[in-house]
Amino acid sequence: MSQRPTERTPSDRSRPGVSVELTDLTRTYGQVNALDGLTLRLEPGELVALLGPSGCGKTTALRILAGLDEATSGTVAVDGQDLTSVPANKRDMGMVFQAYSLFPHLTVLDNVAFGLKLRGDDRTNRHLRAAEMLELVGLSEHSEKYASQLSGGQQQRVALARALAIRPRVLLLDEPLSALDAKVRVQLREEIRRVQLEVGTTTLFVTHDQEEALAVADRVGVMSHGRLEQIAAPAELYAHPATPFVAEFVGLNNKVPAVVSAGKAEVLGVQVPTLVGSVEDAGLAMVRPESLSVRADSEGTASITSVAFLGPISRVHCTLADQTPVIAQLTSSQARDLAPGQRVSLEVEPAPVLVVPAATMGA
Amino acid sequence: MAEAAAGRGRRAGARLREGAPLLPFFAYLVIFLVIPTVAVLVGSVYLDGSFSFGRIHELFSSTALAALWKSVLLSASTAVVGAVLGAVLAWLVASSPPTSVLRRMMLSLCSVLAQFGGVALAFAFVATVGSTGVLTLWVAHLGVDLAGSGWLYTLTGLVLVYTYFQIPLMVIVFLPALEGLKAQWREAAVSLGATGWQYWRQVAVPLLTPAFLGSMLLLFANAFAAYATAAALVSIGSPIVPLLIRQALTSEVVLGQSGFAYALALEMIVVVAVVMVAYTLLVRRTSRWLR
Ligand SMILES: Nc1ncnc2c1ncn2[C@@H]1O[C@H](COP(=O)(O)OP(=O)(O)OP(=O)(O)O)[C@@H](O)[C@H]1O
Ligand SMILES: [Mg+2]
Numbered sequence: 001m002s003q004r005p006t007e008r009t010p011s012d013r014s015r016p017g018v019s020v021e022l023t024d025l026t027r028t029y030g031q032v033n034a035l036d037g038l039t040l041r042l043e044p045g046e047l048v049a050l051l052g053p054s055g056c057g058k059t060t061a062l063r064i065l066a067g068l069d070e071a072t073s074g075t076v077a078v079d080g081q082d083l084t085s086v087p088a089n090k091r092d093m094g095m096v097f098q099a100y101s102l103f104p105h106l107t108v109l110d111n112v113a114f115g116l117k118l119r120g121d122d123r124t125n126r127h128l129r130a131a132e133m134l135e136l137v138g139l140s141e142h143s144e145k146y147a148s149q150l151s152g153g154q155q156q157r158v159a160l161a162r163a164l165a166i167r168p169r170v171l172l173l174d175e176p177l178s179a180l181d182a183k184v185r186v187q188l189r190e191e192i193r194r195v196q197l198e199v200g201t202t203t204l205f206v207t208h209d210q211e212e213a214l215a216v217a218d219r220v221g222v223m224s225h226g227r228l229e230q231i232a233a234p235a236e237l238y239a240h241p242a243t244p245f246v247a248e249f250v251g252l253n254n255k256v257p258a259v260v261s262a263g264k265a266e267v268l269g270v271q272v273p274t275l276v277g278s279v280e281d282a283g284l285a286m287v288r289p290e291s292l293s294v295r296a297d298s299e300g301t302a303s304i305t306s307v308a309f310l311g312p313i314s315r316v317h318c319t320l321a322d323q324t325p326v327i328a329q330l331t332s333s334q335a336r337d338l339a340p341g342q343r344v345s346l347e348v349e350p351a352p353v354l355v356v357p358a359a360t361m362g363a
Numbered sequence: 364m365a366e367a368a369a370g371r372g373r374r375a376g377a378r379l380r381e382g383a384p385l386l387p388f389f390a391y392l393v394i395f396l397v398i399p400t401v402a403v404l405v406g407s408v409y410l411d412g413s414f415s416f417g418r419i420h421e422l423f424s425s426t427a428l429a430a431l432w433k434s435v436l437l438s439a440s441t442a443v444v445g446a447v448l449g450a451v452l453a454w455l456v457a458s459s460p461p462t463s464v465l466r467r468m469m470l471s472l473c474s475v476l477a478q479f480g481g482v483a484l485a486f487a488f489v490a491t492v493g494s495t496g497v498l499t500l501w502v503a504h505l506g507v508d509l510a511g512s513g514w515l516y517t518l519t520g521l522v523l524v525y526t527y528f529q530i531p532l533m534v535i536v537f538l539p540a541l542e543g544l545k546a547q548w549r550e551a552a553v554s555l556g557a558t559g560w561q562y563w564r565q566v567a568v569p570l571l572t573p574a575f576l577g578s579m580l581l582l583f584a585n586a587f588a589a590y591a592t593a594a595a596l597v598s599i600g601s602p603i604v605p606l607l608i609r610q611a612l613t614s615e616v617v618l619g620q621s622g623f624a625y626a627l628a629l630e631m632i633v634v635v636a637v638v639m640v641a642y643t644l645l646v647r648r649t650s651r652w653l654r
Binding site for chain 2: 067068089091092093094095099103104105114115117118159162166172
């Protein structure tokens with residue numbers, strides 16, 4: 001008889017996120033395989049960042065999900081429902097683009113209310129909803145301005161409000177921060193994450209900035225050449241890269257010669273466990289700068305080439321006895337007494353490493 | 364006080380230095396715009412040592428009013444027809460891929476045709492659909508009288524001939540506005556739920572309207588000031604204003620007629636000025652959202 005408040009009716013458009021499934025998507029443009037068998041699943045309410053170098057097919061994947069582009073083969077499903085033949089304007093997806101895309105002839109408020117107007121909401125309701133969205137992104141006092149009167153960061157926040165106003169099933173963000181300067185970028189990515197957690201919409205966030213991806217996402221999918229290389233939570237991805245490409249793309253990496261035997265690698269004289277996918281003999285261990293420590297040692301076989309001071313941390317560039325360049329990241333207080341030209345010894349912390357064949361990395 | 368005055372002086376000096384590179388342009392403006400305008404203004408009220416509003420008064424004679432009405436009608440109708448057809452053509456050009464041969468051909472053709480006015484154009488029409496035109500003679504065999512009652516030499520003919528250069532001019536001036544429509548606007552509208560029609564109605568048309576109206580005003584002014592085409596086509600009879608000026612200038616029958624030419628020129632300047640003011644208001648209205 002009485003409905004429990006946790007139960008939601010189909011007409012309740014503010015339901016929490018839905019699942020999204022991209023299955024075996026391919027997309028070819030002439031000779032180019034923009035997508036080459038991409039399979040990706042987003043859990044309800046999850047924010048997945050799609051990370052990869054330029055041209056790896058991120059935008060193509062997002063546009064196919066939005067219905068703005070058609071896959072050559074493969075399927076798109078949202079909440080278990082196949083969307084392949086649903087046109088873009090019926091998919092209920094909010095989009096924020098890399099380039100500024102606010103309608104210049106409408107005020108901020110009317111921009112945000114645009115999708116609601118199309119849905120036939122009356123003026124009062126849509127303005128209420130739009131005002132609510134503007135408050136969510138902290139721009140209430142700018143509602144009567146035009147896009148040309150706003151900064152880039154403000155415009156992207158309005159674009160976010162506009163996308164969310166329609167209570168989309170899925171939120172799609174295509175490098176929404178890349179046109180902004182570094183400081184605004186960091187602020188805004190945190191804001192996007194806060195808003196996303198608040199509304200609970202399943203979100204695909206495309207970026208080529210690994211720091212951005214690791215900072216905002218529940219899970220990060222790393223793409224290369226139209227395929228997914230690995231998808232995992234940020235910490236997991238960082239600690240356990242599944243492929244050389246992921247290890248290299250996520251985080252700065254040193255490639256240090258190593259010899260593997262019985263699941264252990266000897267790296268700089270230290271026995272270190274290896275990750276799944278490592279080679280079984282000699283190769284290059286992918287060692288993160290923060291896993292290396294540097295000690296002044298007149299007997300040491302390595303020497304410092306330069307020290308870069310980056311505020312709280314410093315990066316110490318060294319060369320090993322065999323001329324391999326490596327970078328160690330220390331706190332600045334640890335690095336205080338180190339100077340270029342000094343002889344040092346390097347030590348690796350015994351965290352698991354991926355050891356790749358020397359040939360694939362081109363040494 | 365003295366400081367403020369000095370500040371003003373410095374600012375004026377700075378402004379002068381900034382303006383210096385524009386001096387040749389200002390000189391040009393003065394020689395070819397300001398002086399003739401003043402001459403026309405003076406000439407229409409003051410001639411041969413006497414001052415009178417007589418010639419201005421003559422502008423309201425039935426001949427002059429008829430000419431003005433014809434000029435406005437001709438300019439307005441060719442501006443509207445040219446703007447509509449030109450906009451459609453520009454849209455076809457804009458939606459073809461930038462590398463297509465058809466597009467490049469269209470653009471070159473338009474650049475040529477927009478300048479293809481005057482005697483040459485008039486002759487082209489006379490030679491084709493005039494009373495002894497090629498096409499006229501050819502279809503005469505089929506029992507069709509293409510030249511009719513000499514329509515080509517009337518206002519109807521002028522409308523057709525003017526439209527011939529108005530359409531390509533519209534393509535050239537309107538294309539940048541069409542190409543300024545960002546792909547993201549369409550995609551944003553579509554992802555928010557708009558159909559193609561809703562996108563046009565609520566985004567593209569409002570964004571293009573100022574440019575469309577502005578181009579139309581330009582077309583109006585273009586037709587209003589055109590002289591040679593009409594001169595070559597319409598020899599006598601009820602003329603448009605530029606032809607009436609010629610008539611007044613060459614006429615020696617009525618005394619003081621050259622003063623009337625000044626008055627007519629002033630009338631044209633006033634009409635074009637009104638068009639420019641309308642254009643400015645249009646631009647100001649939209650400057651808030653178009654940078
Ligand atoms: N409309 C198109 N026509 C032809 N080729 C295209 C088209 N769109 C994308 N491509 C190609 O498909 C590949 C993937 O493009 P996509 O835009 O998805 O890359 P991306 O990962 O988003 O890159 P970026 O980080 O530079 O935005 C690229 O090689 C690109 O050149
Ligand atoms: Mg992209």
